[in-house]
Amino acid sequence: MSTPAFTFIDLFAGIGGFRLALESLGGKCLNFSEIHNDAINTYCTNFREDAGLNLGDITKIKQLPQHDVLTAGVPCQSWSIAGKNLGFDDDRGQLWNDTLYLLNQFRPKAFIFENVKGLADPRNQGASSYVLARIRQAGYFAKHFVLNSSDYGVPQDRVRVYIVGFLHEAHLQKFSLPAPHKSTLKLADVLQGNKGQQVAAMVGFQADLFGNPVDDGRRHRKLSGMNDFFLFNDIRNGPTTIHSWDLLPTTDRQKQICLLMLRNRRKRTYGKLDGNPLSLTHLRRLDSSIQQAELDALVAVGILKTVDYAYHAKPYSHLDLDYGERLVLQHAKAGEITLDSLKECRELKKARANLDKKIQSLVAKGVLACSEVRYEFRYTKISTGIEGINRIFLPRSKAFPTLVASDTNDFVALQDIDADTEADYKQAFLREIFQPQRFRKISCAEACLIQGFPPDFQLPESRSRWMKLVGNSVSVPVIQMLGQAIMATGCLGDATPCKVAA
Numbered sequence: 001m002s003t004p005a006f007t008f009i010d011l012f013a014g015i016g017g018f019r020l021a022l023e024s025l026g027g028k029c030l031n032f033s034e035i036h037n038d039a040i041n042t043y044c045t046n047f048r049e050d051a052g053l054n055l056g057d058i059t060k061i062k063q064l065p066q067h068d069v070l071t072a073g074v075p076c077q078s079w080s081i082a083g084k085n086l087g088f089d090d091d092r093g094q095l096w097n098d099t100l101y102l103l104n105q106f107r108p109k110a111f112i113f114e115n116v117k118g119l120a121d122p123r124n125q126g127a128s129s130y131v132l133a134r135i136r137q138a139g140y141f142a143k144h145f146v147l148n149s150s151d152y153g154v155p156q157d158r159v160r161v162y163i164v165g166f167l168h169e170a171h172l173q174k175f176s177l178p179a180p181h182k183s184t185l186k187l188a189d190v191l192q193g194n195k196g197q198q199v200a201a202m203v204g205f206q207a208d209l210f211g212n213p214v215d216d217g218r219r220h221r222k223l224s225g226m227n228d229f230f231l232f233n234d235i236r237n238g239p240t241t242i243h244s245w246d247l248l249p250t251t252d253r254q255k256q257i258c259l260l261m262l263r264n265r266r267k268r269t270y271g272k273l274d275g276n277p278l279s280l281t282h283l284r285r286l287d288s289s290i291q292q293a294e295l296d297a298l299v300a301v302g303i304l305k306t307v308d309y310a311y312h313a314k315p316y317s318h319l320d321l322d323y324g325e326r327l328v329l330q331h332a333k334a335g336e337i338t339l340d341s342l343k344e345c346r347e348l349k350k351a352r353a354n355l356d357k358k359i360q361s362l363v364a365k366g367v368l369a370c371s372e373v374r375y376e377f378r379y380t381k382i383s384t385g386i387e388g389i390n391r392i393f394l395p396r397s398k399a400f401p402t403l404v405a406s407d408t409n410d411f412v413a414l415q416d417i418d419a420d421t422e423a424d425y426k427q428a429f430l431r432e433i434f435q436p437q438r439f440r441k442i443s444c445a446e447a448c449l450i451q452g453f454p455p456d457f458q459l460p461e462s463r464s465r466w467m468k469l470v471g472n473s474v475s476v477p478v479i480q481m482l483g484q485a486i487m488a489t490g491c492l493g494d495a496t497p498c499k500v501a502a
Helices: 016-025 039-045 093-105 121-137 169-173 200-204 251-264 280-286 292-301 323-329 339-343 345-350 355-363 424-434 446-449 464-471 478-490
Strands: 006-011 027-032 069-073 110-116 141-148 159-166 229-232 304-313 336-338 367-375 391-393 408-413
Touching: 006 016, 006 408, 016 027, 016 069, 039 464, 069 093, 069 478, 110 391, 110 478, 121 141, 121 159, 141 169, 159 169, 159 478, 169 446, 229 424, 251 280, 251 367, 280 292, 280 367, 292 304, 292 367, 304 339, 304 355, 323 345, 323 355, 336 339, 339 355, 355 367, 391 424, 446 464
Parallel strands: 006 027, 006 069, 069 110, 391 408
Antiparallel strands: 110 159, 141 159, 229 391, 304 336, 304 367
16 A cells, blocks of 8 residues: 555544545545544545544544644534634534634644634624634744635535644745636536436537527627626515515515515614515605505515514513513613614524514513514525525536535526616516526536536435535535645645545
């Protein structure tokens, strides 16, 4: 057996994205650490590895063999935008401490840590400064980088924080990232037809995913606002935004009311949130002709919903209330509580109190009574979209959005479209793609390619299971690039960077 260029240990290993990258550079994995059964089984199957190499729960690791590089994709939920942004207030954030303990105890020559971009956000500055300070206290010299996977070889917009560190400062000074290079791959290059064939030819509009011929002379025009994807959303607007009133039978008058709400709901006049419900009184100030019956009709058709926005608080000293209910009532000002003040409450988030249930309980106990009803769009969560569709990407799109463990409501169209005007572009999409349902979710093989894994990487058959595993992984080409840059510093001795195809 040939001598490896370097050795490494793979913490929070997932399905082996770090390992796949570093082994391609000549590295040898000595141990991995993972606790989720699906990930362990997938890892061992694909790397033909014995489960005994798994160190298990990182909090219980007492000993590591001598190694050159430590890698860790530290669980990211406590920093992610999708989470509650509690940082070290979330127990999961404490896994950073376990990782840094092992770094300090067993002192490899270099390390690569990966996390969501939220760790580098200004709102988490204290947490990121703490992590970097702990690394320095351990005697390491490190820098963090915010990198997009689409800059390093895959057609995926996946922005992540990478912390790279060295035992000796001289190696950090030599460390240099290569200039970003946009992937030569586009979404069409990783999409596969019904028989599994690659359809890169679609970039040239040769055929759609059903194999139907498409006119070679079609123009790939990019007018202002004509994106390569369509967003299904009621709280944003643009030429390629599809609203619920584009999909449901509505009158021009109803469309006007919806657009009036859309244009005004983010104004601070109506509340502190980035998007506030509006009352009939608010709407009449904007258009005095709006009638209650018109709002009721939009609720009935499923475009709007009613929101109990403000509550009058009554005395409650004689009642037995739980901690969450008391936190809600602490926000009463002059006997009134508003929904926006509660949604901004960090204490409620830390207590993991279900706000809707706490309010319902207080209403049932007679402590709160609704004092103001407002109207809001039924679909207000961007990632959810409308009726389970967030975005539909055309095959010619440069990149797919971030793959996440919970899956997404993002789809790919089965053909491209073209038009001369923004209005025609939207109508062509509705007519040629949406209405005939010529779109689908990405397949398992496509998800692998989008993350830089081989398309035949073995994963569970269940979509929810393989999507969780792939979505939690790192993009392999990014780790390859970082590994090559580490090797180029000379910190690993005689190891020389291998040339890896982009």
